[in-house]
Every structure is written in C-alpha cells, then in structure tokens.
Amino acid sequence: MTASYSAQSTITPGPRYVVVLLALVAVASAVAVVARLRVSRQLVVASVRATVQLAAVSAVIVVVLRSWGLTAAFVVVMLAIASATSARRIGGRALLACLAVTAGATPVLALLLLSGAVPLEPISVVPIAGILIGGAMTATSLAGRRTIDILRTRFGEVEAAMAIGFTDREAVLLLCRQAAAEALLPALDQTRTVGLVTLPGAFVGVLLGGASPVEAGAAQLLVLIGLLAAETLAVVLVVELIARRLISWPSR
Incomplete structure (x- = not known):
C-alpha cells in the first residue's frame, strides 16, 4: 500500500497556530525567569524577530x-x-x-x-x-x-x-x-x-x-x-x- 500525502498534512497558520506560538514563548520565558537564566528577554526578542523575518522572507521568496x-x-x-x-x-x-x-x-x-x-x-x-x-x-x-x-x-x-x-x-x-x-x-x-x-x-x-x-x-x-x-x-x-x-x- 502506498501512502498518500495531501495539503491537509501541511501546517497552516491560523488563530490556533498563533495561540500555540504565544504559549510556547510564554512558557520558555517564564521558565527562564524562574530559573534565573537571565535570557527571558532574549527569548522573547528572538521569537519576535523570527516571526517578522520569516514573514518578510515569505513575502519576497517567490520573487527571489x-x-x-x-x-x-x-x-x-x-x-x-x-x-x-x-x-x-x-x-x-x-x-x-x-x-x-x-x-x-x-x-x-x-x-x-x-x-x-x-x-x-x-x-x-x-x-x-x-x-x-x-x-x-x-x-x-x-x-x-x-x-x-x-x-x-x-x-x-x-x-x-x-x-x-x-x-x-x-x-x-x-x-x-x-x-x-x-x-x-x-x-x-x-x-x-x-x-x-x-x-x-x-x-x-x-x-x-x-x-x-x-x-x-x-x-x-x-x-x-x-x-x-x-x-x-x-x-x-x-x-x-x-x-x-x-x-x-x-x-x-
């Protein structure tokens, strides 16, 4: 039997996707604060930068x-x-x-x-x-x-x-x-x-x-x-x- 792959297998951004991302950033930052790792701000900044940069790349990559x-x-x-x-x-x-x-x-x-x-x-x-x-x-x-x-x-x-x-x-x-x-x-x-x-x-x-x-x-x-x-x-x-x-x- 041959496995089939469809568009339903892909990850599609939506409200649930955004909520999950925010939850992951919050968890990482909170754990860093509790453990006194002093990187909680860097975790948030890196996550925001990744979001903005990937959004920009997604917009231009087709042309590139x-x-x-x-x-x-x-x-x-x-x-x-x-x-x-x-x-x-x-x-x-x-x-x-x-x-x-x-x-x-x-x-x-x-x-x-x-x-x-x-x-x-x-x-x-x-x-x-x-x-x-x-x-x-x-x-x-x-x-x-x-x-x-x-x-x-x-x-x-x-x-x-x-x-x-x-x-x-x-x-x-x-x-x-x-x-x-x-x-x-x-x-x-x-x-x-x-x-x-x-x-x-x-x-x-x-x-x-x-x-x-x-x-x-x-x-x-x-x-x-x-x-x-x-x-x-x-x-x-x-x-x-x-x-x-x-x-x-x-x-x-």
Whole structure:
C-alpha cells in the first residue's frame, strides 16, 4: 500500500497556530525567569524577530526564486548576516568571521551542486545554502568563543608552552584545538541520533512537501553530512585565525 500525502498534512497558520506560538514563548520565558537564566528577554526578542523575518522572507521568496541574480543576492545577504552574528559573538572583525563561515559553507555547497546531488535550481539552492551557512555560523561562534574563553582563563599555560619553545600559534593550537572541537558536538549528536531520537527539519519539510519517506530520508542525510563537513571546516579556520592573532586575543 502506498501512502498518500495531501495539503491537509501541511501546517497552516491560523488563530490556533498563533495561540500555540504565544504559549510556547510564554512558557520558555517564564521558565527562564524562574530559573534565573537571565535570557527571558532574549527569548522573547528572538521569537519576535523570527516571526517578522520569516514573514518578510515569505513575502519576497517567490520573487527571489524567479531569478538567479536575486537568488545569488539573497545568499550573499544570508552570508553577511551570519558573518556579522559570528563576529559579534567572538569579538572579531566581520570580514574574518565571514572568511570562516564562507570557507565552511562554500566548498560543501559547490560539491553538492556541481555533483548534481542537489538540483541546480534556485528553489533548491536557497534552502541548502541557508542550512550550510547557518551551521557554519554556529560552529564559528561556538569554536571562537570556546577558544577565546580558554585563552582568557588559561593563558598561563599558553605562556608556559611558549617558554619551552612553542610559537604563539603552536601554543594556542595545543591548548585550544580539542576544546574548540566541542562546537561540533551538536551536529555530531544530531547525526548520530537521526531517526532514533529526532526527525530534523529537512526530513519533515520534504515529507510535508509531498515526497516519499525514502526521498525525505535521502535529503536529510545529505544535509546532515554536509553540515558535518561545513562545520568542521569553519571550526578549523576560526581557531587558526585566532591562533595567528588575526582575531584578537582577550586582554588580560
């Protein structure tokens, strides 16, 4: 028996949908307040921003996908915003953060498109590029923050390594490389548990779009392994940039 998928399988915004979203934001914010996490305001602001941004994207995406020029511009805008976000998180220059994010996402996206694994169509390029850029952004921010935190709290060990003959770069890499690799743990855990614990967004989205479970699984696998590659490249580069002092070390 072949399963059928209809429009009734999709999520449709409406009054009930709005109530659920408001309830989720209220719960998250209330729990944060009770637990004194000091992020309740950030949770609300992030939720409002996501609503406004997705509404705007929904309004323009149809036009963007009609033109390769607009598609390329849209991807560049995503890259610029991701780079600015990572730069703010690690206290570095946006251009250098852009280098790390770009070096993570671009080779993987190019391989997927040039190999034909992902159709060379705007409607395929935009979501895949967004996923890879987002993953590289997160990895850059986490690895950069982790490396800088270690330099701030354990700088004596870096100095000790330099005292016995290590260069600045070698001392930082010796101390920080493995710790920065912890930025890959979310992607690793998601990949290891996919299908057992989680059914991530690409799988659900393709399934809701009317594809078969096999096609949805194939799309999700491509995304997960692509993310692992993109995030690994981003982590390696941001740590290298910090080790070479291109991204400033924290003042002591």
